[in-house]
Amino acid sequence: MGKNLPIAPVDHPWATIVVLLIAAVVFGAIPLSLAWLWARLFSPPKPGIQKNATYECGLEAKGDAWIQLNVSYYLYAIVFLIFDVEAVFLLPFAAAFSGLSLAACLAMLVFLLLLVEGLIWACQKGVLTWA
Amino acid sequence: MDQDLKTELSKHGIFATTFEELYNWGRKNSVWPLTFGLACCAIEMIATTMARYDLARFGAEVFRASPRQADLMIVSGTVTKKMAPQVVRLYNQMPEPKYVISMGACAISGGPFRDGYNVLKGIDRYIPVDVHIPGCPPRPEALIHAFMALQDKISAQHLTGESRPRHLKRDLPSEFQVPELGEHGLEPQQNDEVFRNPLKVLQG
Numbered sequence: 001m002g003k004n005l006p007i008a009p010v011d012h013p014w015a016t017i018v019v020l021l022i023a024a025v026v027f028g029a030i031p032l033s034l035a036w037l038w039a040r041l042f043s044p045p046k047p048g049i050q051k052n053a054t055y056e057c058g059l060e061a062k063g064d065a066w067i068q069l070n071v072s073y074y075l076y077a078i079v080f081l082i083f084d085v086e087a088v089f090l091l092p093f094a095a096a097f098s099g100l101s102l103a104a105c106l107a108m109l110v111f112l113l114l115l116v117e118g119l120i121w122a123c124q125k126g127v128l129t130w131a
Numbered sequence: 132m133d134q135d136l137k138t139e140l141s142k143h144g145i146f147a148t149t150f151e152e153l154y155n156w157g158r159k160n161s162v163w164p165l166t167f168g169l170a171c172c173a174i175e176m177i178a179t180t181m182a183r184y185d186l187a188r189f190g191a192e193v194f195r196a197s198p199r200q201a202d203l204m205i206v207s208g209t210v211t212k213k214m215a216p217q218v219v220r221l222y223n224q225m226p227e228p229k230y231v232i233s234m235g236a237c238a239i240s241g242g243p244f245r246d247g248y249n250v251l252k253g254i255d256r257y258i259p260v261d262v263h264i265p266g267c268p269p270r271p272e273a274l275i276h277a278f279m280a281l282q283d284k285i286s287a288q289h290l291t292g293e294s295r296p297r298h299l300k301r302d303l304p305s306e307f308q309v310p311e312l313g314e315h316g317l318e319p320q321q322n323d324e325v326f327r328n329p330l331k332v333l334q335g
Contacts, residue, residue: 043227044299046305050224050306051306056224057217058217
């Protein structure tokens with residue numbers, strides 16, 4: 001069989017991959033198609049408005065899903081980011097502090113400065129004072 | 132298949148079955164209840180699923196949090212008039228075939244709160260109930276008994292013919308009317324297609 005083909009499939013370096021790829025697709029497709037067939041042939045179809053409704057907690061869906069959030073929440077997002085990122089990097093920084101070189105220390109301080117700069121900006125904007 | 136022939140064959144080590152029996156055997160041993168509790172009966176229901184009573188022995192330990200994946204609704208507890216529309220809507224959202232166990236006095240008739248202004252006098256006013264369990268609350272053994280009764284019911288169902296279950300009759304609607312909580316309680320007071328008024332049944 002292989003002699004008639006221009007390239008003998010077994011000789012090709014990608015042949016195994018191709019065989020495995022086909023096997024993987026078939027392996028996934030067989031149970032899916034069986035489930036589909038079973039559903040088509042045997043499952044009793046009784047669709048309805050409520051059965052096909054989006055929400056499934058017994059309550060009726062109200063209003064639009066595309067609600068808009070107030071744009072002023074971006075301040076919270078920025079302040080959260082400052083403290084969150086700072087905490088994530090400060091912890092390993094503190095743990096490895098004694099073994100760090102001068103360059104690493106300076107790099108970390110520059111990074112901190114950038115975040116502190118954001119904090120100062122937020123402070124000047126009056127975000128941190130309670131209304 | 133002839134029952135005598137079956138027993139005769141089984142004596143010779145041959146197991147004979149029908150497609151219907153096999154199908155029902157699979158169905159009755161994989162009834163997944165809805166994660167859904169209404170009042171104190173729900174505590175007994177939870178106890179039934181735990182290791183001491185172990186509902187998993189009956190293939191029903193998989194309580195599904197979505198009605199889309201559930202087969203059985205255990206109405207466990209008092210159904211208030213405010214909650215009744217949600218219960219019916221959840222029942223409507225379950226795929227066929229679906230079953231209902233009405234657990235405890237409240238779910239059957241309103242129980243001790245029957246005369247209350249805000250309590251539904253039995254969930255069978257709106258959805259078809261397969262098994263009723265009396266008790267206040269019923270013990271886990273009672274729920275297991277109800278579950279076994281439901282299993283018997285499922286295995287006795289015929290998939291063809293006039294007596295086939297509701298879900299195999301294509302022309303029957305899939306959803307039941309959802310009552311609305313109005314100014315004077317639920318509207319309508321019962322779904323007449325489902326509810327069999329015991330007084331009228333007694334009178335014939």
